[in-house]
Amino acid sequence: MNxxxxxxEAVDFRRELHRFPELSDEEFETSERIQKQLQALDIPFETGFAGTGVLAIIEGKHEGKTVGLRADIDALPIHEVSGESFSSxxxxxxxxxxHDAHTSMLVAVGKVLMERRDEIHGTVLLIFQPAEEKSPTGGSQRMMDEGIFKGREPDVLLAQHVWPGLPVGQFGVMAGPIMGNSDRFKLIIKGSGGxxxxxNDTVDAIIVGTQVVNALQTIVSRNSDPFEPAVVTVGKFQAGSQHNVIAETAEIVGTIRxxxxxxKAxxxxxxxxxxxxxxxxxxxxxxxEYLDGYPATVNxxxxxxxxxxxxxxLYGEEALPDLRPSLAGEDFGRFLLKYPGVYYWLGTSIGEGQKPLHNPSFRVNEDAFKYGIEAMxxxxxxxLETLKENQH
Structure with a gap:
């Protein structure tokens, strides 16, 4: 095996996916591309879960338990300005x-595992999940509701996520919560314009809205335990129409982590x-309007x-720095409510100039692919070896 x-090949496939990204629930071409890769590898698969999801099944040479590996496949409604030659x-x-990196690395993991089937005691499921970015609904629950694991319940699930805050060659692995509860809200404040x-003849929705925004900050500063992570962020405040008109309504949108x-309660x-x-x-x-989003991702x-x-x-203890959890949301948390498993971070920093996730200039250091493929x-x-040993 080379x-x-x-x-x-994983880098090439990642760049192909990156050029043709698709939004949540619209990953039709992405799904077709994944299926072509699996067909070329002679890996059996099933399709249609949560619309565009794909499940590939690798049977090892020896009997045993089942482990599932997940990659998310959807993109974001962002105009790319990364400067990459393979930009969207x-x-x-x-x-x-x-998610393009996650998907291409999981296909590559499938290649590795097909060549190492004589080392596999049991079954490996490759789970290509749509709509991860579509909080609060997501795609994981729908996949489970539609029977993706019927007759092949996983004993353990694994997932990895590129992490721009970590250098290549390092991983973030931790027990307990690694990602947070991600709720969202929308307020329509109705005053009386004029x-x-x-x-004096009005109720100014802008003034009311600003008081609400200010008061919401006291939840974290005065109600929550300082040692318990919590964030209340207002991401959008829209009100008013003219310089000489007092606003009748105001719209406030935000998230709670x-x-x-x-x-959370x-x-x-x-x-x-x-x-x-x-x-x-x-x-x-x-x-x-208060929407309960993804649950915390608890390893x-x-x-x-x-x-x-x-x-x-594989890489020594130095590859595993001691890290703190993130309050970003992750649909994999719903899988972990039902099945034990681990979600971990893969260092993909390009170094100086690295932008965060969800930034229009976000880039991935492709040197990390070798680490991600090998580790997963x-x-x-x-x-599967440990599960086999625990049977006896």
């Missing part, structure tokens, strides 16, 4: 979160009370330690 050739050709759509010179379910309760009471006190009314302690061991054997394929084999 790992360098496999890596080179689909206007306003970009792989700004590395002439700018006569504010927490790690524990207890903190506290912040949600305080959010509703503050919004209701502030608007009422100022003579306005409000419509609240199994046992399997996080196991993946840590696999990576340590070895992780699958090691996991």
């Amino acid at each position: 790992i360098n050739q496999i890596v080179e 050709e689909n206007e306003g759509v970009m792989h700004a979160c590395g 002439h700018a010179s006569m504010p 927490t790690q524990s379910n207890e903190m 506290l912040v949600k309760e305080r959010f509703h009370k503050i919004v209701d009471n502030v608007t009422e006190a100022m003579g306005a009314s409000v419509e609240i 199994s302690g046992k399997w996080a330690e196991h993946m840590h061991g696999t990576i340590s054997k 394929s070895q992780g699958a084999i090691d996991t």
Whole structure:
């Protein structure tokens, strides 16, 4: 097996996917491209889960348990300005979160595992999941609801995500929460508009809205435990139409991120009370739309330690720095509510000039592909070996 050739082919496929990104629930060509790759490798697969999802099945030479490996396949509604020679050709759509890398690396893992089938005790499922970016619905729950694991329940699930904050050759593996609860909200504040010179005859929706925004910041600063992560972010505030007209309505959109379910419940309760009471006190009314998003991504302690061991054997302890969790949301968290597993980060920093995930200039260091492919394929084999040993 020539790992360098496999890596080179993975990079080529990643660039193809990057040029033709597709939004959540619209990954039709992406799905076709994945299927062609699997056909060329003689890996059996099934399609249609959550619309465009694909499940490939690799049977090892020996009987055993089942491990699932997941990659997300959708892109974001972002206009790319990365300067890459293989930049997006689909206007306003970009792989700004590395899902193209995840997908191409998982196909490459399939190549590796097909060549190492005599080392596999059991079954490996390659899960190509759509709509990861479509919070709060996502694609993982729909895949499970549509029976992707019927008759082949995984004993352990693994997923990796490119991480621009880590240098190539390093990984982020941790037990417990690694990604956060990601809820979102939309407020429509209704006041009473009028002439700018006569504010006494109005209820200014802009003034009410600014008070709501300010008051929401007290949830984190005064209600939450300082040692419990929580973030309340207002990402959009729209109101008003003219310089001489007092706004009748204001729209406020934002997100709430927490790690524990207890903190999520506290912040949600305080959010509703503050919004209701502030608007009422100022003579306005409000419509609240609160969407419970992805649950926190919580890794199994046992399997996080196991993946840590696999990576340590491959690259040494120095490849595993001690890191803190992120409050970014991740649809893989829903898989982990039902099945034990590990979600870990793969260092992909380009160094100076690196932009964060979801940035229109986001870039991935393709030197990381060798590490991602090796770690995930070895992780699958090691996991099945441990599951076999635990049977006896």
